[in-house]
Amino acid sequence: MSKTTTGTPPERVDDDLGAAGSQLSTAPKEDLPNLPSLGVLGWARWLWRQLTSMRVALLLLLLLSLGAIPGSLIPQSGTDETKVADFRKAHTFLAPVYDKLGLFHVYSSVWFSAIYMLLFVSLIGCIIPRSWQFVGQLRGRPPGAPKRLTRLPAYTTWRTQAEPEQVRADALALLGRRRFRAHLAGDAVAAEKGYLREFGNLAFHIALIVLLTAFAWGQLFKSEGNKLVVEGDGFSNTTTQYDDFKSGNLFTADDLVPFSFNLDKFTGTYEASGPNQGTPRIYRADIDYSKGAYGKQEKGSISPNHPLSIGDANVYLTAHGYAPLITVRDGKGKVVYHQAVPLLPLDSNVTSTGVIKVLDGYRNPAGVREQLGIKAFLLPTYTKGVETASTFPALRNPVLNLEPYHGDLGVNSGIPQSVYQLDKTHVKGYKDAKGAQLRDNLRPGQTMKLPNGAGSITYEGTKEWANFQVVQQPGIDWALGGALVAIFGLAGSLFIQRRRVWVRAVKGADGVTVVEMAGLGRSESAKVPEELGELAGILYDKAPGAPEPEQAPDDSSDQDDTTPDPHVVPAEGAEK
Amino acid sequence: MTLATGTELATAANEHLANISNTLIYSAMAVYTLAFFAYIAEWLFGSRSKVARTAAALTTGAEKAKSAPAVTVQTAGGTAVLERPKVVVRSSAGARDVPDGPGAHGGDEQGDLYGRIAISLTVLAFLVHLCGVIARAVSVQRAPWGNMYEFNITFSTVAVGVYLTLLVLKKNVRWLGLFLVTTVLLDLGIAVTVLYTASDQLVPALHSYWLYIHVSTAILCGAVFYVGAAGTLLYLFKDSYETKLENGGTPGRFATSFLERLPASSSLDKFAYRLNAAVFPLWTFTIIAGAIWAESAWGRYWGWDPKETWAFITWVAYACYLHARATAGWKGRKAAYLALIAFGCWLFNYYGVNIFVSGKHSYAGV
Numbered sequence: 001m002s003k004t005t006t007g008t009p010p011e012r013v014d015d016d017l018g019a020a021g022s023q024l025s026t027a028p029k030e031d032l033p034n035l036p037s038l039g040v041l042g043w044a045r046w047l048w049r050q051l052t053s054m055r056v057a058l059l060l061l062l063l064l065s066l067g068a069i070p071g072s073l074i075p076q077s078g079t080d081e082t083k084v085a086d087f088r089k090a091h092t093f094l095a096p097v098y099d100k101l102g103l104f105h106v107y108s109s110v111w112f113s114a115i116y117m118l119l120f121v122s123l124i125g126c127i128i129p130r131s132w133q134f135v136g137q138l139r140g141r142p143p144g145a146p147k148r149l150t151r152l153p154a155y156t157t158w159r160t161q162a163e164p165e166q167v168r169a170d171a172l173a174l175l176g177r178r179r180f181r182a183h184l185a186g187d188a189v190a191a192e193k194g195y196l197r198e199f200g201n202l203a204f205h206i207a208l209i210v211l212l213t214a215f216a217w218g219q220l221f222k223s224e225g226n227k228l229v230v231e232g233d234g235f236s237n238t239t240t241q242y243d244d245f246k247s248g249n250l251f252t253a254d255d256l257v258p259f260s261f262n263l264d265k266f267t268g269t270y271e272a273s274g275p276n277q278g279t280p281r282i283y284r285a286d287i288d289y290s291k292g293a294y295g296k297q298e299k300g301s302i303s304p305n306h307p308l309s310i311g312d313a314n315v316y317l318t319a320h321g322y323a324p325l326i327t328v329r330d331g332k333g334k335v336v337y338h339q340a341v342p343l344l345p346l347d348s349n350v351t352s353t354g355v356i357k358v359l360d361g362y363r364n365p366a367g368v369r370e371q372l373g374i375k376a377f378l379l380p381t382y383t384k385g386v387e388t389a390s391t392f393p394a395l396r397n398p399v400l401n402l403e404p405y406h407g408d409l410g411v412n413s414g415i416p417q418s419v420y421q422l423d424k425t426h427v428k429g430y431k432d433a434k435g436a437q438l439r440d441n442l443r444p445g446q447t448m449k450l451p452n453g454a455g456s457i458t459y460e461g462t463k464e465w466a467n468f469q470v471v472q473q474p475g476i477d478w479a480l481g482g483a484l485v486a487i488f489g490l491a492g493s494l495f496i497q498r499r500r501v502w503v504r505a506v507k508g509a510d511g512v513t514v515v516e517m518a519g520l521g522r523s524e525s526a527k528v529p530e531e532l533g534e535l536a537g538i539l540y541d542k543a544p545g546a547p548e549p550e551q552a553p554d555d556s557s558d559q560d561d562t563t564p565d566p567h568v569v570p571a572e573g574a575e576k
Numbered sequence: 577m578t579l580a581t582g583t584e585l586a587t588a589a590n591e592h593l594a595n596i597s598n599t600l601i602y603s604a605m606a607v608y609t610l611a612f613f614a615y616i617a618e619w620l621f622g623s624r625s626k627v628a629r630t631a632a633a634l635t636t637g638a639e640k641a642k643s644a645p646a647v648t649v650q651t652a653g654g655t656a657v658l659e660r661p662k663v664v665v666r667s668s669a670g671a672r673d674v675p676d677g678p679g680a681h682g683g684d685e686q687g688d689l690y691g692r693i694a695i696s697l698t699v700l701a702f703l704v705h706l707c708g709v710i711a712r713a714v715s716v717q718r719a720p721w722g723n724m725y726e727f728n729i730t731f732s733t734v735a736v737g738v739y740l741t742l743l744v745l746k747k748n749v750r751w752l753g754l755f756l757v758t759t760v761l762l763d764l765g766i767a768v769t770v771l772y773t774a775s776d777q778l779v780p781a782l783h784s785y786w787l788y789i790h791v792s793t794a795i796l797c798g799a800v801f802y803v804g805a806a807g808t809l810l811y812l813f814k815d816s817y818e819t820k821l822e823n824g825g826t827p828g829r830f831a832t833s834f835l836e837r838l839p840a841s842s843s844l845d846k847f848a849y850r851l852n853a854a855v856f857p858l859w860t861f862t863i864i865a866g867a868i869w870a871e872s873a874w875g876r877y878w879g880w881d882p883k884e885t886w887a888f889i890t891w892v893a894y895a896c897y898l899h900a901r902a903t904a905g906w907k908g909r910k911a912a913y914l915a916l917i918a919f920g921c922w923l924f925n926y927y928g929v930n931i932f933v934s935g936k937h938s939y940a941g942v
């Protein structure tokens with residue numbers, strides 16, 4: 001697309017309008033794909049022209065929306081790993097095919113990236129020349145009046161005694177007052193208005209580029225980590241403290257915002273009765289936090305929709321559960337373990353499970369070092385008859401089921417282990433009097449005795465834990481700014497009409513001045529004739545009509561409002 | 577909890593209000609049904625008139641076009657100064673010069689009467705419907721769009737509201753009445769039978785004023801997209817009808833009687849385009865508001881959740897449509913298909929995703 005392009009809106013402007021109809025937009029001209037014969041450079045240029053053509057941009061947009069579909073229907077590893085695993089199990093034939101096509105991670109797959117990268121390049125290649133061209137249009141002047149104004153979509157004329165120079169001067173002043181860019185070109189005034197449309201359009205597309213760049217930037221420097229904190233415990237923001245941590249390719253540990261906090265109290269309330277019994281109502285984590293390495297302590301709270309922002313970092317509350325406080329004593333009555341153990345919630349009534357692991361400090365009655373693994377199963381609300389699940393999410397009637405084992409937990413073997421699971425290969429269960437696996441239900445304050453003086457386990461009470469997600473994503477302000485500009489640009493581009501008006505005044509053969517006015521819009525709209533009528537009305541008051549010459553104009557029947565011609569097209573939106 | 581008794585009293589009152597809301601919704605459905613029959617009567621009586629304006633215009637148009645440009649005359653500046661210059665409007669080359677049809681009543685007086693009755697009934701039903709939605713909102717003490725049932729009843733209120741607003745603005749949309757009331761009845765029918773959810777408060781993740789902003793604009797966009805899509809669909813019918821006439825064919829009697837009364841295809845096309853273009857920025861805003869809310873609720877702006885993905889697909893589809901019309905020169909039917917696909921994406925995002933696909937958004941409760 002060169003600057004000399006006359007981007008004529010094809011369907012509307014007749015040949016004889018010439019330059020007058022040109023460049024009402026800077027939309028690139030569609031050239032037919034005539035194949036180049038110019039070697040590598042020619043091909044490259046041709047490819048570039050194709051890529052930045054509207055046809056290809058449209059195609060890429062369509063592809064982008066089509067390409068987004070599979071990701072919404074096939075489980076995605078980025079959002080739900082377990083669903084992907086289930087899918088792999090269920091579809092042994094499809095899964096490898098999907099893997100090849102990257103369908104388990106559509107939005108980071110090669111082909112999806114290729115589509116939006118191409119769209120991105122196309123967008124840039126389209127916007128830069130358009131911006132240039134627009135600057136050129138702003139510097140230049142609206143094109144002069146075409147020869148035959150009657151051919152334009154809105155037209156009016158009258159005869160007046162006023163001098164043509166005077167009419168033109170009035171028209172120039174009037175259009176200037178109406179904030180048209182107007183100038184005198186030959187025997188006519190040429191004026192144009194609505195450049196904000198083009199400006200809005202360019203702003204929109206450029207804002208899209210800013211938005212996408214900001215997102216890409218954020219992706220590269222992003223970090224995201226999770227930390228489970230039990231009431232009374234704390235966290236400080238270093239990579240080593242996280243339970244799991246992910247970061248973008250260009251992130252470095254120094255980028256973490258320094259802060260720390262303690263979880264004072266977690267509050268969860270639930271609908272107590274009615275059909276929605278058990279539905280969560282309030283989740284809130286009350287914390288003490290300090291900014292920077294040695295900042296002063298401040299109180300704060302975090303709840304869903306209300307993250308805590310510290311610098312670039314946001315701290316979200318993402319999950320919660322219970323952590324029974326457990327004391328383990330050896331045969332001599334010495335406390336070898338005293339800790340709140342976070343359990344993993346299994347359902348919406350927070351039935352929870354986990355393992356208490358006593359790794360060192362315990363000796364069996366024979367004086368030999370051993371490790372203890374105690375499977376724990378907590379029902380926050382136990383109802384008689386419902387043994388395997390909690391019936392309400394709050395701690396109404398907590399019962400903790402314990403199942404103790406002893407031996408080697410295999411924790412030191414170097415194989416990573418889930419804290420919520422017990423590896424039973426090297427442990428033996430404690431037996432009860434009947435020789436079956438020992439297991440007991442405890443209420444807060446109760447103690448379970450291990451057989452043969454091996455010690456005891458006490459369920460002291462229950463604390464709550466909360467999971468916090470800490471996210472740092474730079475560039476998001478830019479993305480938001482881009483989004484806002486995009487909306488306003490879009491509104492300008494869609495709601496503002498760009499249009500031209502010409503006023504020609506010449507002396508007719510009989511010495512009477514003939515005024516002709518015409519308007520042209522980018523798209524057919526009722527506004528153009530309406531506005532032209534209004535302008536004509538004002539100008540007419542300055543240059544009032546002169547009597548018509550004797551012979552009646554042959555189109556007078558058309559002007560008779562009482563006999564509507566069935567063939568006539570009313571201006572859209574015009575009062576009938 | 578010391579507040580327990582107070583809460584229970586309030587709950588009882590709210591359940592009472594929720595029942596009132598249900599009664600109002602059922603009453604609105606009854607009135608919409610009456611309106612539906614009145615619209616049918618309008619169309620039936622209208623079929624008596626034999627105007628055949630489209631056909632006349634198209635058959636005489638061919639010779640006339642050569643002799644004189646198609647023009648109409650319009651008084652500028654209204655009634656103030658009679659002899660002011662008059663603006664001559666010339667329609668663009670290539671466009672058919674077809675007048676708008678007279679509307680469902682086809683110029684028949686009795687038809688027109690029924691049409692007016694139908695609109696009055698629609699207004700009445702709308703008011704009852706609106707009260708039902710408000711009662712529901714008061715009973716749950718929040719915006720009435722916390723689950724699909726509420727979304728449905730609110731959505732159809734807004735759709736009817738858009739239609740009535742266009743009528744008040746003196747736009748030529750009376751032809752839409754029958755289609756609108758039919759879909760509203762369908763929508764409400766699905767709502768009260770399949771989607772009904774007892775009134776309830778929101779789970780914590782939905783406690784945000786972004787919910788108000790994001791969902792209310794989504795509903796408004798959907799309603800306008802719907803009206804636009806209805807215009808587009810009818811445009812396609814009317815356009816093939818006009819093409820057939822132009823090529824000397826004779827469309828069936830039913831098609832003739834029905835399509836002749838609609839506005840000209842070019843008017844329908846423009847009508848649909850304007851609506852779609854007008855709400856596109858709002859739809860863009862809706863998506864951005866959703867991203868901002870997702871950020872505060874889930875800790876990420878954009879996670880390619882199915883609902884987000886389909887909002888994006890809908891957005892891109894409408895962008896395609898606007899591009900096609902503005903620059904790629906895909907006017908008329910091709911662009912119309914794009915517009916229908918785009919609306920299809922919107923519908924799927926609403927029904928399909930909630931029902932068939934699970935994601936973070938699905939806890940809005942089917």
Ligand code: HEM
Nearest residue numbers: 025026027028052053057119122123126895898899902903
């Ligand atoms: C993310 C993708 C894009 C979106 C969402 C988008 C959206 C839009 C919208 C809504 C309009 C306004 C249409 C109207 O005036 O009715 C528009 C106009 C336009 N777009 Fe895009 N666009 C995108 C990408 C592109 C690309 C890649 C190109 C170039 C190759 C492009 C070139 C244009 C041009 C030239 C116009 C102006 C037409 C005129 O003069 O009115 N756009 N775009």
